[in-house]
Amino acid sequence: MAAADTSRVFLILIIALVMVIVVLLGICWRFLGPGIMRRLLRPRRCPSEVPEYFSGNMSGNLRTITYFDYVTLKKATKDFHQKNQLGRGGFGPVYLGKLDDGRKVAVKQLSVGKSGQGESEFFMEVNMITSIQHKNLVRLVGCCSEGTERLLVYEYMKNKSLDKILFAAADAPAPASAPPFLNWRTRHQIIIGIGRGLQYLHEESNLRIVHRDIKASNILLDDKFQPKISDFGLARFFPEDQTYLSTAFAGTLGYTAPEYAIRGELTVKADTYSFGVLVLEIISSRKNTDLNLPNEMQYLPEHAWRLYEQSKILELVDGRVQGGEGFEEKEVMLVCQIALLCVQPYPNSRPAMSEVVRMLTMKTDQSIPAPAKPAFLDRKNLNGDRDAASSDTATMEMMRSPAGYWMMTPSPMLEVDRPYDMSFGK
Numbered sequence: 001m002a003a004a005d006t007s008r009v010f011l012i013l014i015i016a017l018v019m020v021i022v023v024l025l026g027i028c029w030r031f032l033g034p035g036i037m038r039r040l041l042r043p044r045r046c047p048s049e050v051p052e053y054f055s056g057n058m059s060g061n062l063r064t065i066t067y068f069d070y071v072t073l074k075k076a077t078k079d080f081h082q083k084n085q086l087g088r089g090g091f092g093p094v095y096l097g098k099l100d101d102g103r104k105v106a107v108k109q110l111s112v113g114k115s116g117q118g119e120s121e122f123f124m125e126v127n128m129i130t131s132i133q134h135k136n137l138v139r140l141v142g143c144c145s146e147g148t149e150r151l152l153v154y155e156y157m158k159n160k161s162l163d164k165i166l167f168a169a170a171d172a173p174a175p176a177s178a179p180p181f182l183n184w185r186t187r188h189q190i191i192i193g194i195g196r197g198l199q200y201l202h203e204e205s206n207l208r209i210v211h212r213d214i215k216a217s218n219i220l221l222d223d224k225f226q227p228k229i230s231d232f233g234l235a236r237f238f239p240e241d242q243t244y245l246s247t248a249f250a251g252t253l254g255y256t257a258p259e260y261a262i263r264g265e266l267t268v269k270a271d272t273y274s275f276g277v278l279v280l281e282i283i284s285s286r287k288n289t290d291l292n293l294p295n296e297m298q299y300l301p302e303h304a305w306r307l308y309e310q311s312k313i314l315e316l317v318d319g320r321v322q323g324g325e326g327f328e329e330k331e332v333m334l335v336c337q338i339a340l341l342c343v344q345p346y347p348n349s350r351p352a353m354s355e356v357v358r359m360l361t362m363k364t365d366q367s368i369p370a371p372a373k374p375a376f377l378d379r380k381n382l383n384g385d386r387d388a389a390s391s392d393t394a395t396m397e398m399m400r401s402p403a404g405y406w407m408m409t410p411s412p413m414l415e416v417d418r419p420y421d422m423s424f425g426k
């Protein structure tokens, strides 16, 4: 009899407990909202556990990174607060975050909802970046994929991206936030570092990788101004047995090699071209295309070539760099010439990145080949009889499309007199 009473009391207690839990859940649901409740009730994944979306045939070192919960990154970035936004690129904003252990990170929030491309970019980048490691490539700390949220977590680079420093004057920052000035030594070190990063991608990593979007905003600088190439989202695995891939155009106008922009012919030499343009930007502290400048100066490789032909290439150098710390005329001239070799019109005539690094680090009394004229916009034909104002509008219109950008250039093939000789200078 006593045993029956005990079990009845026990049953009543359990029923009461269940009812209290149900009522409490109901209250929470009402006040916190279904979104937060669903997230709270979802079973937690162990941070080291590889999520199921990586199963299948993806390669890469996926176990070396952390898989973050969305709430962890939300907390680290103070709810993705505007004040923590480091910048915004084609695939969404990037926020500064501080993890519980004190580490600073850069959290890239991909806009997956708006375009399917964002999601494939996510898989591509995680897979790519975990497969390769080099001191001149940015390191992926982890990622997050929850619902429609796709986030990439990178090591935070104290000196942000090169564009913010190089083009600061053009972008007119407030004096209080004026970025540091880079002397020639630092610029030279940055150029060599980018070259080494690209050499690794093209020739040394276990995969042959074309980055496809080498530009100033994709070069991040650590606390010692060591450069790190970022954004492998546009890169593609590059099969050994193929001379080029023909793909839909992706990249940034002004840095894009003519053969890739016009015909979609993609080789590692498209990166070499972009590197050449970037080096000219680093030397001159100006953007590759500036339609506010006089006609003959608007397009940087064209302007550099004219100065080179007239033996006045030092005029290209940022005035503040000239005569400053570590400035060496011969070295600067050598680097300018290497940049011009990289922007030659025919891909085969551009040097391989290992060759570029060799030339950048050799003694300045050694000689290197003379560059061929780069392909550039034929402004005389473009302008015709139109007045200056309307021709500028026409130029802008043309530059908005990849093929249009290069439409007025002579065919790269016509410019070629010899294929690139890998043994030159040895």
Ligand SMILES: Nc1ncnc2c1ncn2[C@@H]1O[C@H](COP(=O)(O)OP(=O)(O)OP(=O)(O)O)[C@@H](O)[C@H]1O
Pocket (backbone or CB within 6 Å): 086, 087, 088, 089, 090, 091, 092, 093, 094, 106, 108, 138, 154, 155, 156, 157, 158, 160, 161, 164, 213, 217, 218, 220, 230, 231
């Ligand atoms: N790891 C990082 N550390 C510090 N700042 C960063 C980091 N990653 C990105 N940033 C900043 O965020 C900005 C936006 O980066 P994001 O890569 O999204 O855009 P982008 O490079 O301008 O364009 P794109 O989408 O074509 O790459 C960068 O210009 C840089 O200043």
Ligand SMILES: [Mg+2]
Pocket (backbone or CB within 6 Å): 089, 217, 218, 230, 231
């Ligand atoms: Mg970028």
